[in-house]
Amino acid sequence: xxxxxEKIAASAIVLLGIVGVTSASEVGLGxxxxxxxxxxxxxxxxxIPQKEMGLRAFTLCMRVATELEGxxxxxLFAYRTPDYDELNxxxxxxxxxxxxxxxDGAFFHLPPITTFRTSLCLTWESRTGLAAFWVDGRRxxxxxxxxxxxxxxxxxxxxxxxxxxxxxxxxxxxxxxxEVTDLNMWDYVLPRRQIQALHYGHKITKGNIFxxxxxxxxxxxxxxxxxxx
Amino acid sequence: xxxxxEKIAASAIVLLGIVGVTSASEVGLGxxxxxxxxxxxxxxxxxIPQKEMGLRAFTLCMRVATELEGxxxxxLFAYRTPDYDELNxxxxxxxxxxxxxxxDGAFFHLPPITTFRTSLCLTWESRTGLAAFWVDGRRxxxxxxxxxxxxxxxxxxxxxxxxxxxxxxxxxxxxxxxEVTDLNMWDYVLPRRQIQALHYGHKITKGNIFxxxxxxxxxxxxxxxxxxx
Amino acid sequence: xxxxxEKIAASAIVLLGIVGVTSASEVGLGxxxxxxxxxxxxxxxxxIPQKEMGLRAFTLCMRVATELEGxxxxxLFAYRTPDYDELNxxxxxxxxxxxxxxxDGAFFHLPPITTFRTSLCLTWESRTGLAAFWVDGRRxxxxxxxxxxxxxxxxxxxxxxxxxxxxxxxxxxxxxxxEVTDLNMWDYVLPRRQIQALHYGHKITKGNIFxxxxxxxxxxxxxxxxxxx
Numbered sequence: 001x002x003x004x005x006e007k008i009a010a011s012a013i014v015l016l017g018i019v020g021v022t023s024a025s026e027v028g029l030g031x032x033x034x035x036x037x038x039x040x041x042x043x044x045x046x047x048i049p050q051k052e053m054g055l056r057a058f059t060l061c062m063r064v065a066t067e068l069e070g071x072x073x074x075x076l077f078a079y080r081t082p083d084y085d086e087l088n089x090x091x092x093x094x095x096x097x098x099x100x101x102x103x104d105g106a107f108f109h110l111p112p113i114t115t116f117r118t119s120l121c122l123t124w125e126s127r128t129g130l131a132a133f134w135v136d137g138r139r140x141x142x143x144x145x146x147x148x149x150x151x152x153x154x155x156x157x158x159x160x161x162x163x164x165x166x167x168x169x170x171x172x173x174x175x176x177x178x179e180v181t182d183l184n185m186w187d188y189v190l191p192r193r194q195i196q197a198l199h200y201g202h203k204i205t206k207g208n209i210f211x212x213x214x215x216x217x218x219x220x221x222x223x224x225x226x227x228x229x
Numbered sequence: 230x231x232x233x234x235e236k237i238a239a240s241a242i243v244l245l246g247i248v249g250v251t252s253a254s255e256v257g258l259g260x261x262x263x264x265x266x267x268x269x270x271x272x273x274x275x276x277i278p279q280k281e282m283g284l285r286a287f288t289l290c291m292r293v294a295t296e297l298e299g300x301x302x303x304x305l306f307a308y309r310t311p312d313y314d315e316l317n318x319x320x321x322x323x324x325x326x327x328x329x330x331x332x333d334g335a336f337f338h339l340p341p342i343t344t345f346r347t348s349l350c351l352t353w354e355s356r357t358g359l360a361a362f363w364v365d366g367r368r369x370x371x372x373x374x375x376x377x378x379x380x381x382x383x384x385x386x387x388x389x390x391x392x393x394x395x396x397x398x399x400x401x402x403x404x405x406x407x408e409v410t411d412l413n414m415w416d417y418v419l420p421r422r423q424i425q426a427l428h429y430g431h432k433i434t435k436g437n438i439f440x441x442x443x444x445x446x447x448x449x450x451x452x453x454x455x456x457x458x
Numbered sequence: 459x460x461x462x463x464e465k466i467a468a469s470a471i472v473l474l475g476i477v478g479v480t481s482a483s484e485v486g487l488g489x490x491x492x493x494x495x496x497x498x499x500x501x502x503x504x505x506i507p508q509k510e511m512g513l514r515a516f517t518l519c520m521r522v523a524t525e526l527e528g529x530x531x532x533x534l535f536a537y538r539t540p541d542y543d544e545l546n547x548x549x550x551x552x553x554x555x556x557x558x559x560x561x562d563g564a565f566f567h568l569p570p571i572t573t574f575r576t577s578l579c580l581t582w583e584s585r586t587g588l589a590a591f592w593v594d595g596r597r598x599x600x601x602x603x604x605x606x607x608x609x610x611x612x613x614x615x616x617x618x619x620x621x622x623x624x625x626x627x628x629x630x631x632x633x634x635x636x637e638v639t640d641l642n643m644w645d646y647v648l649p650r651r652q653i654q655a656l657h658y659g660h661k662i663t664k665g666n667i668f669x670x671x672x673x674x675x676x677x678x679x680x681x682x683x684x685x686x687x
Contacts, residue, residue, distance in 0.1 A: 109296055109344050130264075130455065133344075140344040141294040141407045142455065144266040192458045338525055338573050359493075359684060362573075369573040370523040370636045371684065373495040421687045 030213035033181040035224040036160050041172040043221030044160035049209045050216075051187070053079060053086070054153035056126040058209070059190040060089070061134075061198060065117045066178030073174045074113075075162040076120075081155035088162065089122060097133060099124075102152075106145040108133050117179070119199040123189045126150060137199035139192065159183070160223060181228055185209035259442035262410040264453040265389050270401040272450030273389035278438045279445075280416070282308060282315070283382035285355040287438070288419040289318070290363075290427060294346045295407030302403045303342075304391040305349075310384035317391065318351060326362060328353075331381075335374040337362050346408070348428040352418045355379060366428035368421065388412070389452060410457055414438035488671035491639040493682040494618050499630040501679030502618035507667045508674075509645070511537060511544070512611035514584035516667070517648040518547070519592075519656060523575045524636030531632045532571075533620040534578075539613035546620065547580060555591060557582075560610075564603040566591050575637070577657040581647045584608060595657035597650065617641070618681060639686055643667035 025048060034045055068074055074091040084102035091113055092098050098105040099122055110133055121134035129147030133140045159180055161170045184207035194204045254277060263274055297303055303320040313331035320342055321327050327334040328351055339362055350363035358376030362369045388409055390399045413436035423433045483506060492503055526532055532549040542560035549571055550556050556563040557580055568591055579592035587605030591598045617638055619628045642665035652662045
């Protein structure tokens with residue numbers, strides 16, 4: 001995507017705003033759903049982590065639904081530091097779900113993400129490199145991905161848009177359209193029974209990076225906060 | 230596949246090593262998973278049976294998951310004596326699952342083997358020739374296959390690779406990539422209710438050829454033993 | 459299919475034999491499965507009804523599994539009088555399931571009949587013409603088919619083959635390959651809760667035309683009677 005320098009500048013200001021102006025943040029999304037109703041290049045939600053995201057392991061979970069189909073990338077989660085896409089999760093053009101730790105990604109064949117909610121978790125551990133997606137409590141085949149790698153701290157987490165190579169370079173055709181709820185994140189790998197309990201809506205140890213009930217977030221553009229009903 | 234005689238020789242030594250050097254074997258995989266993370270022509274696990282595999286009936290069970298898709302053979306289980314592929318189980322190019330008792334195979338239309346674990350059993354009895362796969366406790370249609378046949382003893386069992394025509398002639402494009410756990414084998418046909426109990430993780434009569442909890446095995450190449458979680 | 463008159467004659471004798479020589483019949487298939495292992499033009503099972511099949515309503519149930527796929531007709535049940543296919547059930551080339559009462563058929567889009575057993579019932583009532591298939595206890599949409607029609611008595615019921623236009627004209631490419639069990643038939647329409655109970659293996663009113671536990675049958679060609687396990 002080619003952007004005029006003016007547009008880049010404008011977008012960058014918006015994004016810097018998110019990070020800088022914490023007073024505009026809101027707190028807590030328990031029993032709420034984020035609805036991204038349209039394809040845009042300006043709607044996103046910034047999430048402010050409870051602790052720095054210098055990570056050697058993590059579990060990231062969310063419930064997600066989309067009407068989008070066909071040959072189109074969809075950004076599901078983006079964590080970026082100034083120079084790197086530290087942790088990005090995509091639904092790829094070919095339907096696979098992939099995640100990227102600053103570089104080439106790991107691609108998984110999962111059941112399609114549909115108009116019905118999918119409970120999606122992703123676990124990764126630096127020591128072994130073992131990475132897996134969990135769909136409605138069922139684990140995918142492990143892949144060995146970037147053993148020894150460390151995710152860098154002090155970045156920005158976005159839902160709805162990918163803050164591409166330049167912070168603030170947003171692209172409508174990669175944007176997320178649909179619903180996200182119950183996003184939680186831990187700085188370690190949850191055991192199977194906890195991921196399954198989470199899928200079934202039971203209470204488990206609260207996320208120490210993101211806890212949906214008390215999450216700090218900032219809405220931008222056309223995103224709705226709706227009762228989960 | 231064309232191999233230089235040097236490579237054949239080298240591979241043969243590796244494989245002979247498995248059978249010969251039992252001191253290098255390890256014992257017991259209870260609550261463990263074998264992860265074959267990459268496509269290779271050198272990663273495999275040799276399994277040492279508790280009793281000779283001269284068989285006129287058997288039940289072979291395992292839980293298996295793979296990311297591999299599309300037009301590619303995948304070896305799931307290989308038992309070979311010097312001159313014969315005694316008992317091979319394949320995911321075929323066209324997606325069917327087949328097994329071979331030294332000769333032409335029996336092909337079954339089963340649900341695809343995916344990134345999520347499939348509980349797969351295979352039963353065969355020489356007297357009637359009745360053969361069936363069991364997927365997550367459900368039996369396929371019976372096929373009549375090689376009634377009267379006897380599987381020969383004193384061979385080598387491999388996971389991850391097919392020890393083709395020449396013992397040690399391995400081929401990356403047939404190799405297994407994914408996970409195997411809970412492999413058990415009996416020298417008789419288990420009744421339906423036991424196969425179903427096994428699928429649901431209940432305890433049943435231990436395999437008298439292979440018992441995953443106490444199985445003797447030898448790792449070769451790039452295979453990981455991971456906690457089942 | 460073109461048959462020499464000799465072959466027609468020979469086949470006709472076989473079929474006449476079934477009906478004529480009742481002393482060769484066997485009785486009772488409780489906990490047994492009929493396995494049709496190969497595609498043939500000579501393997502079938504004749505079923506002898508408990509009462510004449512002059513019918514103005516019926517419920518026909520069976521459990522059926524097949525490995526056959528693709529563009530091929532499969533006969534599931536054939537009841538023929540000298541001049542008419544009185545009641546035939548087919549898996550059609552396009553995958554639909556159809557039934558015919560001497561003439562054009564009624565076609566239903568059902569889930570595919572696979573290698574795993576499908577519990578299949580068919581109900582029809584002359585008064586209203588209401589016809590439906592029931593798959594694993596779930597009813598298809600009703601179709602109105604031949605209201606006022608009466609099925610003629612004094613015919614022959616076959617599994618495995620369609621006794622085409624001429625009694626005894628069998629065709630391998632329409633033959634059934636797979637398994638049939640628990641075939642029961644009533645001369646009235648069973649209510650939903652009984653069809654569902656049957657699917658779950660509960661005891662209900664015994665079939666007054668066919669009762670699997672006490673059914674009178676005659677095996678022909680390559681058909682196996684196997685313990686249901």
